[in-house]
Amino acid sequence: MFGRTRRGAAGRGRTMSFAAAALAGVLALAGCGGDGGSDDGSEVEVFSWWTGPGEAEGLTALQALFEKQNPGTKFVNAAIAGGSGTQAKAVLASRLQNRKPPDSFQGHAGAELLDYIKAGQIEPLNDFYDENGLRDVYPKQLLDQITYKGNIYSVPVNVHRSNVLWFNPGILEDAGVDGPPATIDAFIEALKAVDAETDKVPLSLGAQWTADHLLENVLLGSLGTDAYNALWQPGANWNTPAVKGALDDFAEIMKYTTAEAASTDWQGAAKAVVDGRAAFNIMGDWAYGYFVNPAPNGLAKKQGTDFDHAPAPGTDGTYMWLSDSFTLPENAPHRGGALAWLKTVSSKEGQDAFNPKKGSIPARTDGDESLYKGYLEYAFNEWNKPDIELAGSFWHGVTANNKWHTDIDTAVGLFLQHKDPAKLQEALVTAAQNSGR
Amino acid sequence: MRRARRWLPGLLLVSPSIVAIGVFVYGLIFWNARVAVSGKHDEVTPPGFDGGKNFVDLWDQPSWPGAVRNALVFTAVFVAGALLLGAFLAFLMDKGVRAEASFRVVYLFPMAVSFIAAGVVWRWLLNPAPADRAVGLNQLFHDTGLGSLANTWWQHPDWGMAAMALPAIWQMSGYVMALYLAGFRGVPEELREAARVDGASEWKVYRYVVFPQLRPVTLSALIILGHISLKVFDLIMAIAGKQIITYVPAVAAYVEIFDRHDPANGATIATYLLLAVAVLVIPYLVWTIRSERAR
Numbered sequence: 001m002f003g004r005t006r007r008g009a010a011g012r013g014r015t016m017s018f019a020a021a022a023l024a025g026v027l028a029l030a031g032c033g034g035d036g037g038s039d040d041g042s043e044v045e046v047f048s049w050w051t052g053p054g055e056a057e058g059l060t061a062l063q064a065l066f067e068k069q070n071p072g073t074k075f076v077n078a079a080i081a082g083g084s085g086t087q088a089k090a091v092l093a094s095r096l097q098n099r100k101p102p103d104s105f106q107g108h109a110g111a112e113l114l115d116y117i118k119a120g121q122i123e124p125l126n127d128f129y130d131e132n133g134l135r136d137v138y139p140k141q142l143l144d145q146i147t148y149k150g151n152i153y154s155v156p157v158n159v160h161r162s163n164v165l166w167f168n169p170g171i172l173e174d175a176g177v178d179g180p181p182a183t184i185d186a187f188i189e190a191l192k193a194v195d196a197e198t199d200k201v202p203l204s205l206g207a208q209w210t211a212d213h214l215l216e217n218v219l220l221g222s223l224g225t226d227a228y229n230a231l232w233q234p235g236a237n238w239n240t241p242a243v244k245g246a247l248d249d250f251a252e253i254m255k256y257t258t259a260e261a262a263s264t265d266w267q268g269a270a271k272a273v274v275d276g277r278a279a280f281n282i283m284g285d286w287a288y289g290y291f292v293n294p295a296p297n298g299l300a301k302k303q304g305t306d307f308d309h310a311p312a313p314g315t316d317g318t319y320m321w322l323s324d325s326f327t328l329p330e331n332a333p334h335r336g337g338a339l340a341w342l343k344t345v346s347s348k349e350g351q352d353a354f355n356p357k358k359g360s361i362p363a364r365t366d367g368d369e370s371l372y373k374g375y376l377e378y379a380f381n382e383w384n385k386p387d388i389e390l391a392g393s394f395w396h397g398v399t400a401n402n403k404w405h406t407d408i409d410t411a412v413g414l415f416l417q418h419k420d421p422a423k424l425q426e427a428l429v430t431a432a433q434n435s436g437r
Numbered sequence: 438m439r440r441a442r443r444w445l446p447g448l449l450l451v452s453p454s455i456v457a458i459g460v461f462v463y464g465l466i467f468w469n470a471r472v473a474v475s476g477k478h479d480e481v482t483p484p485g486f487d488g489g490k491n492f493v494d495l496w497d498q499p500s501w502p503g504a505v506r507n508a509l510v511f512t513a514v515f516v517a518g519a520l521l522l523g524a525f526l527a528f529l530m531d532k533g534v535r536a537e538a539s540f541r542v543v544y545l546f547p548m549a550v551s552f553i554a555a556g557v558v559w560r561w562l563l564n565p566a567p568a569d570r571a572v573g574l575n576q577l578f579h580d581t582g583l584g585s586l587a588n589t590w591w592q593h594p595d596w597g598m599a600a601m602a603l604p605a606i607w608q609m610s611g612y613v614m615a616l617y618l619a620g621f622r623g624v625p626e627e628l629r630e631a632a633r634v635d636g637a638s639e640w641k642v643y644r645y646v647v648f649p650q651l652r653p654v655t656l657s658a659l660i661i662l663g664h665i666s667l668k669v670f671d672l673i674m675a676i677a678g679k680q681i682i683t684y685v686p687a688v689a690a691y692v693e694i695f696d697r698h699d700p701a702n703g704a705t706i707a708t709y710l711l712l713a714v715a716v717l718v719i720p721y722l723v724w725t726i727r728s729e730r731a732r
Contacts, residue, residue, distance in 0.1 A: 090695035097480070115698045119480040199569065208680040260566035262592050262680055277570065403479075406697040410500045413681025417594040427499060436479075 041336030045076040046326075047095075047102035049088035050358075052081070053267070053297035054289030058358030062157075065353045066344045073337050078102055096121045101329035103338040108397025109146045109156050109325040111232075115402050117153055122327045124151035128339065134346055137364045141390050142323070145398065154325035155346045156363035158355050161285045161379055162393040163217050163312035163320040166270065169305070171279040174198050180310035184221045184249050187280075187313035191256040194279040202256035204278035206269035208413050210261070212395045215250055215412055217282050221314025222246035225389045231432075232392065232399035238429045247421040247428075254419070262416075274301045282312050284322070284396070288375045289359025303374050318389045319382055322396035323363055404435035466711065472704035480698055491705045498702070500692075504684040507598045511685065512666040514602035515609075519662050520655070522606060523613025528643070530614070531621040541618075544611035552608065556675020559604040563590035563676070597682055605672060609665065613658050620654035621647060653728075656721065663717045667710060686710050 044066075050059040056079070063075050080088035085106070092105055096116065107113050116122045129135050129152055135143065138156065146152060165187075167180055172190070175197040181187040191202040205211060220228045223246055230236055231243075258269070258278070270287040272278035281287070288309070291301045301307060311318075326345050332338045344350040351362035356371050361380045372380040382388060392398030400408065411427035476487035495501050526544055530537055547555065562573040565588070571579050575587040590600040624647050632646045670687035677683040679692055686706050694703035 090691065093695050093698070115480060207678055208682075258566075259589070260564050260570070260592070262677060262682060263560060263564045263566075402696060402698045406692060407499075409696075410681060413684075414499060414503075417682060430499075 044337030112397025527617030
């Protein structure tokens with residue numbers, strides 16, 4: 001009897017909420033009917049996944065600048081939490097499919113945007129680039145990389161570096177390791193030394209995606225920049241002895257990682273280094289802001305004593321880049337507000353307000369160098385070096401489209417269980433073939 | 438006309454529900470099945486018809502067989518665990534404990550917590566770090582000299598999903614207890630007394646008199662736990678996120694749709710889930726309808 005009453009009540013509740021949803025749908029349709037894709041600048045809803053330490057402060061700084069420049073425009077922050085944007089992208093996908101886009105959304109510049117482009121969900125921004133003279137202020141290589149069939153679809157606000165080795169100088173000293181290792185072989189030797197000489201974790205690791213991040217760094221360090229870049233071209237061959245060698249290195253390095261990796265995200269893994277529980281961690285340079293920013297959003301640690309950094313082993317002279325960028329969705333409800341937002345994002349002032357907080361450097365070449373201290377000064381100079389080589393980060397959306405990206409993630413997840421580099425290579429070959437590139 | 442006056446108001450009253458359920462439940466089930474056979478493996482291709490090919494092709498996806506295996510292990514451990522623990526707790530209650538009401542509340546309490554909130558705590562409790570960095574249950578074991586019990590929990594490559602069932606058992610066994618307790622209380626005291634007069638031991642009273650009358654309760658509990666278990670999603674996402682080691686079909690559907698941008702695969706997985714739940718629920722419905730008619 002009890003069961004039957006309950007079911008009835010639940011049924012009624014469901015009907016009510018369906019009615020409400022249907023009503024909301026009708027109202028939304030009526031709202032769209034007015035003047036779709038107007039130049040309404042009264043508001044701008046900005047969708048991102050910047051809620052974590054460092055990145056949230058950067059967004060706040062950018063918002064403050066935007067509100068000063070556009071006093072008549074209401075800024076709505078639609079940020080959704082989750083490392084690497086994994087949750088946010090799901091919410092975004094459903095909003096785009098329901099034709100309810102935000103006015104501008106964050107996306108990694110490069111192949112990650114391909115699905116949105118092919119589905120006609122974002123507008124080309126060529127005119128915006130021309131009107132604002134942006135083609136001369138971004139590096140040509142960067143623009144070439146994010147151009148798809150002659151069109152640019154996003155405005156990069158920053159550049160991050162993926163290939164950074166974070167280490168704890170004290171533990172290296174205890175282990176008798178003479179400075180950060182410069183090659184993959186030296187790295188493996190150093191991991192062995194830490195394992196043998198200390199009771200610390202040689203290489204801290206987090207949830208599955210941080211293993212993907214480690215994989216791209218080992219591939220780059222082991223294969224070299226040209227061979228790494230070639231892997232992401234259409235028809236690339238992953239079934240080579242060189243890739244096999246890199247994956248063997250990857251399997252060897254994985255032996256020295258944390259047993260509880262899957263229980264923590266990148267913050268927990270990076271924190272282990274500055275807290276003196278792990279010797280090394282390979283993570284993008286967003287870890288820097290987390291390390292040095294004051295509490296509660298950072299750990300207030302000192303570079304040089306608590307931690308230090310080096311190029312990931314074997315990758316000196318190469319900048320494995322990724323870039324956060326903003327887009328203009330088709331039928332953005334407040335197109336005028338969105339364009340004003342993109343203008344702030346692409347401006348020198350905007351990028352110089354955002355990047356010191358976020359722990360990244362401007363994608364523009366004319367940033368104010370004096371604002372970037374410690375690691376960031378190093379990154380700024382590396383990015384603007386005339387002879388720097390660029391490699392796109394696959395995990396962070398530059399080189400692999402969504403399908404390929406997920407299939408590599410699956411291959412790595414299975415590898416974490418079977419630990420067999422040959423099987424991993426087989427899966428990566430299949431993933432490359434199925435990528436549709 | 439006069440006859441219409443008898444049934445028409447009733448029909449008008451329920452018709453909004455019928456329409457809403459028709460559109461939003463059965464309509465969407467149909468739409469999902471349509472996408473599953475559409476061969477639409479990205480968002481741009483117009484939907485076609487692939488004759489159900491995708492239901493076979495899915496098994497070639499490297500992540501899928503593991504997800505099915507994980508769901509089966511999870512279901513077996515969770516359903517058996519929650520049933521046994523729930524029945525045992527109800528048995529203890531029925532034997533009469535002091536302050537029964539407060540025990541009942543304590544055991545039912547986890548039901549009030551959502552899987553997603555409980556998952557955050559259980560992620561910490563089930564951390565597999567070795568002794569010197571141990572937290573959660575492993576730390577408790579080490580500190581109480583039971584270090585040999587410490588283990589890798591859900592990060593065990595083969596049986597991790599059995600550990601993943603622990604939080605679910607914790608959460609649902611109180612509910613099973615409540616079902617059984619109601620069942621026990623529904624067995625007339627005269628029957629038990631008659632058995633005792635005939636010289637049955639207390640165990641035999643339960644074994645041969647009480648439990649046989651609780652078959653409907655057991656069946657309901659089995660159906661409820663079984664369908665929760667097949668659909669499990671929030672618990673896994675809270676504890677492990679989208680990691681292959683704890684993939685289950687619901688997580689796989691999410692990844693296919695939102696990360697891989699492959700609607701056909703996602704819809705195929707959803708259809709498999711619906712079929713799996715139907716295998717559980719339809720025989721139950723048939724049985725209920727038959728027994729109600731018999732009455």
